[in-house]
Amino acid sequence: MPDVLARHAVRVTGRPGGAPIVFAHGFGCDQTLWRFITPAFERDYRVVSFDYIGAGRSDRTSYDPARYASLQGYADDVLQICHALDLEGVTLVGHSVSATVAMLASIAEPRLFDSLVLVTPSPRYVDDPPGYIGGFSRADIDGLLGMMDVNATGWAAYLAPVVMGNPDRPALASDLEATFCSIDPVMARQFAKVTFLADNRADLATVSVPSLILQVSDDVVAPMAVGTYLHERLRESTLRVIQGTGHCPHVSHPDETTRLILEFLRARDPMRHPVATTA
Amino acid sequence: MLDDELHIVEANAHLAELLGLDQRELVGRPFESLLSVPARLLFQTHVFPALLAEGRVEEVLLTLAGRDGEAVPILLNAERNPATSDDGFVVLAVRIRARSRWEQDLLAATRALEAERAESRKLADELARAARDLESRHADDARSREFRDAFVGVVSHELRTPITTIYGMSHLLRQRHLKMQPADLQSGLEDIETEADRLRRLTEDLLVLSRAEGGRLEVADDPLIVGHVVRAAVQGERERSDGHVFELSVASGLPLVLGDSTYVEQVLRNYLSNAVKYSPAGSTVRTSARELDGGVSVTVTDEGAGLGDEPPDELWTLFYRTKDAIQQAGGAGIGLFVSKALIEAMGGRVWAGAAVEPPTGGAEFGFWLPAAPDPGEE
Incomplete structure (x- = not known):
């Protein structure tokens, strides 16, 4: 197995010859968060998920602060993984900040991708008055970073599940179905900083791959206005809204999330499979 | 108590008091709406996914949006309702004062x-x-x-x-x-x-x-006739020496150069005495002056053993003496260094190499000085 696949704890399931669908997890958790929806894709698709360096069972020793000082470093990871698996016509599903990462990856190599699925995306979290409401002030972001620092100082246990990924307990680590959601505090903080202080609005115009925007009606992290902002600026984008609360519809509303993604992909099928044009 | 959508089903008076709200007002509100904005971010990105995925979180520091916008730090414990296992969550928020200070410290x-x-x-x-x-x-x-x-x-x-x-x-x-x-x-x-x-x-x-x-080398920049200086220097060397033949050729119509005649003569004497020192008695030392590159070049060639493989640049280094030179004659290794310093101070350049003509294998030392500006142009 190429190094890159081990480094990112890449997991490949589903139909070996199927169209590839790659799931990129967001900030705050790891690839295990996809497990509520990935089974629905395994019959028809080649399903790929992975951990960013510092998250889940990735190789944390290969964390490079310079590489991950911008979202481009994460996009490069995604591209490397796609190439290591020799994928073509990829559907890239990115949650939260990974939606931006997905856009950056598609800008770098548009021909690698068939389509993007952007789950609760936001190109910029901080307000930029007048004219742009990201939902947060700079002070809010500083407050978040401060809170993360305190939570990471030692006995606060929100990162308790990290122990599940402990190399001292390989039995747990090798159990693919183990339920945990772990992220290295240093990586998490940097990821948070890069994520919440990023401004990728200018990149939207250069995205040429068709995309599905999955918006949750009541999401404080990526409010409705941000979803419509993206929809207006992304060429060939489809906006679907899930009625509900929260930032992780693939966890809170897995069935609806799955249905909307499959609908979007099936609508694209005629283009991906020329056989349909003879019908 | 929260429902599956994390809306409040039931809350105790203590929580209401922390928030400065009526207990009844709390029911039906999304839990995250009780949080400060930064805490909402942390809750949605970290706590909520963990809670849904694992069914529990422990001791997360969050801040509630308290009375008058004051942020109230709490530790949050939450788990899926053990009674129903699939319906709602039990949440315990503990206000932290000392510990928060501790953690801040x-x-x-x-x-x-x-x-x-x-x-x-x-x-x-x-x-x-x-x-x-x-x-x-x-x-x-x-x-x-x-x-x-x-x-x-x-x-x-x-x-x-x-x-x-x-x-x-x-x-x-x-x-x-x-x-x-x-x-x-x-x-x-x-x-x-x-x-x-x-x-x-x-x-x-x-x-x-x-x-x-000491960086204090100052040279006059008088217009001078190179031919005169060269003739004087060669004549002086000829009188001093009795074993060498001196040939002199000065091209006609040479331009005036800017410099200090005393120093130009000093350089020439250095070149000439080197030529005499390092070539056999009876051989010829040729001095010639000609126009070159908008100035005047003067070369002194001898019929000695030449410079061999010695790197020409080294020759100009202070106290540098080639092995052959040390064997052939005494010397301080100062003359060439000084010559270079003088010529460069006058805006010129120096060089050393193998004598070209006549091809006897001797050494050639030369210097070049720029022509004085034509007074007619001023």
Whole structure:
């Protein structure tokens, strides 16, 4: 197995010859968060998920602060993984900040991708008055970073599940179905900083791959206005809204999330499979 | 108690009091709406996924949006309702005061430690830089010490030889001149004159050297006729020498150059005396002056062994003497260095190489000086 696949704890399931669908997890958790929806894709698709360096069972020793000082470093990871698996016509599903990462990856190599699925995306979290409401002030972001620092100082246990990924307990680590959601505090903080202080609005115009925007009606992290902002600026984008609360519809509303993604992909099928044009 | 959508089903009076709200107002509200904005971010990105995926979270520091916008730090424990296992969550929020302060202190201490580390890194960098400075100063010192040693060694030798001759010879002449043959007397006086001349030249070179080393080398930039200077220098060398043939060719119509005739002559004397020193008696030393590149070039060639493989640039280094040179003749290794300094101070350049014509394999030393601006143009 190429190094890159081990480094990112890449997991490949589903139909070996199927169209590839790659799931990129967001900030705050790891690839295990996809497990509520990935089974629905395994019959028809080649399903790929992975951990960013510092998250889940990735190789944390290969964390490079310079590489991950911008979202481009994460996009490069995604591209490397796609190439290591020799994928073509990829559907890239990115949650939260990974939606931006997905856009950056598609800008770098548009021909690698068939389509993007952007789950609760936001190109910029901080307000930029007048004219742009990201939902947060700079002070809010500083407050978040401060809170993360305190939570990471030692006995606060929100990162308790990290122990599940402990190399001292390989039995747990090798159990693919183990339920945990772990992220290295240093990586998490940097990821948070890069994520919440990023401004990728200018990149939207250069995205040429068709995309599905999955918006949750009541999401404080990526409010409705941000979803419509993206929809207006992304060429060939489809906006679907899930009625509900929260930032992780693939966890809170897995069935609806799955249905909307499959609908979007099936609508694209005629283009991906020329056989349909003879019908 | 929260429902599956994390809306509040039931809340106790204590929580209501923390928030400055009526207990009944809380029911039906999304739990995250009780949080401060930064805490909402943390909740949605970290706590909520963990809660849904794992069914529980423990001891997460969050802040509630309290009365008057005051942020109230709490520790949050939550787990899926054990009674129904699939329906809602039980949430316990504990207000933290002392512990929050503790954690803040710990964080502050951690940051202070990090700052201190950064500070000591900076200090270490500065120390390393200072050490490098010292080393380079030490190297400078070593260089200047080396210079002084070489200087003292060379000069004492180069001075002592002529002084010894002058002293010894004049002593001899004073005691015996009445009894000496006129030819011996003549020869003795010539020796004294030669050695005194050698001393004079060395003194002139040393004077230039000390000015050049101190950065105080100043040269006049008078318009001068190179032909005159060259003729004077060659004539002087011809009188001094008795074993060499001197040829001189000065092209006609040479432009005036800017410079200091005393210094140009000094350079030429250095070149000529080197040519004499390093070529066999009876051979020819050729001096020629011609127009070149908007100036005048002067070359002195000899019929000696040439420069061999010696790197030409090294020749101009102070105190540098080739192995062959050391074997062939005495010298201080100052002349060429001084010549280069003088010519460059006059805006010219020097070079050394193999003599081109006639092809006898000797050495060629040359210098070039720029022509003076045409007075008609001013």
